[in-house]
Amino acid sequence: MIQPERKSLDFAEHRQAYDGFIRLTLIVIFLLLSHLVALALGGVAHLWVLACLELGLSILAAVIGAAVPGLDWKPGAAVLAFCLLTLAIATG
Known part of the structure; x- marks a missing residue:
């Protein structure tokens, strides 16, 4: 029986993939938290125009952070x- 050739593990490549995953996870966490707070601003304070602006800003920030x-x-x-x-200002 012929054994397939085993490739050696490339630790640097795995580390780079892990760092990229952690980086993307942090970007998405801040994006989702910003969306949550913006929706709370629209729902609680009824400032939907400002909430939409904050949603757009959070998407733009995520794109810039990823780029x-x-x-x-x-x-x-x-x-x-x-x-x-x-x-805090709107509800305080």
């Missing part, structure tokens, strides 16, 4: 902070 490797989750965190601030 620029050095930024990663930081644009999403900034938009989430803005969303939380506007929710």
Whole structure:
């Protein structure tokens, strides 16, 4: 019986894939949290125009964070902070 050739494990390639997965996961977490807060702003404070603006900003931040490797989750965190601030002002 002929054994198939076994390829050696490339740790650097696995590490790169893992880092990319973690990076994308963080970007999506900040995107979803921003969407949640924006929908709360629209539902609680009835500021749907501002909520739609925040939804657009969060999508834009996720695209920028995914496109620029050095930024990663930081644009999403900034938009989430803005969303939380506007929710606090609108309901406070």
